[in-house]
Every structure is written in structure tokens, then in C-alpha cells.
Amino acid sequence: MSISPSSSAQAAREGVARRLRDLRRNADLTVTELASLCHWHHAKTSRIENARTPPSPADIRAWCRATGADDEVQDLIAASQDAESLYREWRQRVRSGLRRLQDSYVELYRSTDVLRVYSPVVVPGLLQTEGYARALLSANARLLGVPDDADEAAAARLRRSRIIHEQGHRFVMVVEEAVLHYRLGDADAMAAQLGHLLTAGALPAVSFGIIPMSTRERTLWPQETFDIHDDTLVSVELVSAEVNVTQPSEISLYLKTFEQLRGMAVYGAEARALILRAIEALD
Template sequence: MSQSPSSSAQAARENVARRLRDLRRNAGLTVTELANECGWHHAKTSRIENARTPPSPTDIRLWCRAVGAIDQAPDLIAASQHAESLYREWRQRVRTGLAKLQDSYVELYRATELLREYSPVLVPGLLQTEGYARALLSMSAHFLGVPDDAAQAAAARVQRSQVIHEPGHRFVLLIEEAVLHYQLGDAEAMAAQLGYLLTAGALPQVSFGIIPTATRDRAMWPQETFTAHDDTLVSVELATAEVNITQPSEIALYLRAFEQLRSMAVYGADARALIVKAIDALR
């Protein structure tokens, strides 16, 4: 896909900025004149119009009052708040601990009938064992500079994963073969994780595919980790943030990419052979 994973968030921000800029121009005000009416420096007007600084609700009300369009303020405030909610920084979300973050996803997973996830570097969260998850989450805590409650967070993640066994859900999970060889935790924890994949991949409600490293003529290059909840939400994981995509046209692109990635994967006995190969490599 040609778009950045944060394109929905940025497009939403730019849309608000463009609407505010159009209101100023239609009112015949210069950047400096609008700044004077609002009581701030003209540089702030430029930053807002170029989507570099998100306007606060008060900023938008002052702006709309200055251009004689106060009736448009509620809609613009709602659009701006939606744009900022699309892009949520990890550090902001994990201030109260990684365990609480795991709990926050439970209802979303339970409300999803068809969950599709592609991961090029990690075992999908729903298939992670406690030891693997603990190593990963401890690493995340140190990277983000937040309290390390990885033991509790890993237990919460495993508990959240019980949704796999609840009726009314289907899961299509894809990884690149390299995931099997990226060791998180000690060899024992990694072996346990790989062993669990042999079991979990056989569950009737789970379709677990592995894209072999030696795949020729790839239909799609490796993507960022993303999860599609039915056809209404795609969550993309970045190093510093989670991007939630709700724009139908962009969701359609991710689902198209997922189907192309899925077409390259192997399943069943072929997938198990790759897992056994990775287990043997640990010895």
C-alpha cells in the first residue's frame, strides 16, 4: 500500500485545518488579522492551518467567532477530536501499566466476529504464551520508559486470549516465517511458544497461516502489523503509537493487502513443518 499507516489520522487533521483555512479566507481575513481577533500570535494560526498544531475546542470557537461562522464550531470541534483519537500514543495509554492496556481490548475482541491479523515480526497476541508475552511486554516497558508490570500484563494477555475459545468468533492469523526464528525470552520460553502454535493452529475456529521466507513472486511485500476487526476498524501498530483506521476506503486497502498476503501462506501440515523446523533450530 502506498499510504503511510498514519494516513487516516493525518488526513483527518488536514481536513480540519483546510476547513478552518477556508473559513478565514472566505471572511477576507489575513493570517495576522485572524490572530489579532483571536488574541494569539500569527504563527499559531499558520501552525493550525498547516495541521502542525491541533486546535483546542476553545481555539475553534474563537476562530469561528472571528470569521462569523460560530454555527460551524460544534461540527469542527467534533471532527478535530475524532482526528486526534485516531492517533493515540502508546506512552499515554500505558501510564497506568501494561496490564490495564491488555484489559482495555477485551470488549473490542468480544464484539468482533471475524478478526484478521497479520504480523511480520511477532506471534499474534491471541496466540502468545505467557512466557513469550512476558519477555515482549517487559521489553516494551523498558523501551517506553513506563513501569514494568510485564508479569501481570502477560497474564492479562493470556486471559484476554480466551476469546478464541468463545463461540461466535472466527480468527484468520498470518505471520511471516521469520517470526518463528525471532527469539523472545530464553530458549525454553520460545520452545513453549512454538509448541503452542502447533496446537492453536489446529483449532477449528482459527485459520493460522505462515508465509514462507522462500516464497517466490510475492503478491504483496511485508507490511506493518495490523488487525482488522470485521470490516469496520483496522488497528495498525507502530513503535510509538497505535493508529485506528475507520475510513472505509483505507480499510478496503488493508483488507485487500490481507487477502494477497493470505494467498501466499501455507497452512496445516506445511505450516506445522515450518514450526517444527524452528523448534529444531533451538536445540
């Protein structure tokens, strides 16, 4: 894709940096003078103004005090924290385990009318069975070097999945066929997961499509895993972090991408045939 999924976060950081730079200039202070008043090296001022270093709340308070803009403190701290929330490292979010991370998404899902999900490598979280989720989350904990609370996290993920049965929501999910063949857990866990997909795809609120590996002349190659919440937020999963995209131009690009991927998928009987083939391949 031509737009970096982290550009929303960077644009938000640059917005905070620009406001701080304007405060310094309006106070008629040089970079060195402001650094002296704040009791830090002038290079730090440059890094903050160029959005290379995010300012801490203490930095913002010192900056506003030096520029006579104490009334800007709370707004700037909130803006800076919002900017940093757009790019969130997994290790920082799961230091004490993965269960709390599962619970943190419940309100976001409940506030979403239409959730679009594209996954090229694993079954979407809302359609995962407990055994499959446990294997996936345990592997993630080992990769990130955090406490392995996969049992509790998998149970929390299943509780979160109940949103699929609540009224007022629609779920449009697309996966690559390879997802059906990547084994997580033992054969029994994988068979249970594939069997669940046979029924989950028939739920009234769920559209579940599979892009066959045999698709000829793909209009788009496999992309990173992403969720689109209505038309206001895109969450992109990277190895190291979750990137939350909020810029309208980027969201439009993800919506266009999703529609192209969805157009290559098969549904209903054709999708079930692919799942049954994957079940047979477990033997």
C-alpha cells in the same frame, strides 16, 4: 505500500482545519484579524488552518467565539479529538504501564466479527502464551521508557485472548516463518509458545497460516504488522505509534495486501511441520 498508513489521520485533521478556515472566511476575517481576536500570533492561525498544528479544545472555543459560531464548538472538538485518535503514540498511551493498554482492546475485539492479523516479527497477541507475552511486553516497556508491569500486562493479555473461544468471531492470522525463530524469553518460554501454536491453529474459529522462508517468487514482500477489523478499521503498529486507518480506499488496499500474503501461507500439516522444526531448533 503506495499509501501512507497515517493518511487517514492526516485527512481527518485536514477536515477539521478546513471547517475552521471556512468559519473564518464566512465571518469575513483575515488570518491576522482572527489571531488578534483569539489573542495569539497569526502564524498559529496559519498552522491550524493548514493542519500542521492540531487545535486544542480551548483553541476551538476561542475560534468559534471570534467567528460567531459558538454552536459549532462541541461538534468541532469531537471531530478534532477523533482525528487525533487515529494516530496514537505508544508513550502517551502507556505512561503508567502496559496493563491498561491490553484491557483497552477488549471491546474492539468483541465488536469485530472477522479479525485478520498479519505479523512479520512476533506471534499475534491473541495467540501468545504468558511467558512469551511477558518477555515481549517487558522489552517494549524498556524501549519506551515506561514502568515495567509486564507480569500484570501479560496476564491481562491472556484474559483478552479468551475472545478466541467466544462464539460469533472468526480469526484469520498470517505470520512469517521467521516469527517461529525469533526468541523471546528463555528456551522454555519459547518452547511453550511454539507448542501452543500447534494447538491454537486447530481451534474452530482460527485460521493460522505461516509464510515459509523458502517461498519461491514471493508475490509480496514482508509488510508492517497490521490488524483488519471486519472491513471498517485497520490498525497498523509502528515503533512509535499505532495508526488507525479508516479511509475505504486504504482499507481496500490492506485487504488486498492481506489476501496476497495469505495466499503464500501454508496451513494444517505443513504449518505444523514448520512449528515442529522451530521447536527442534531450540535444542
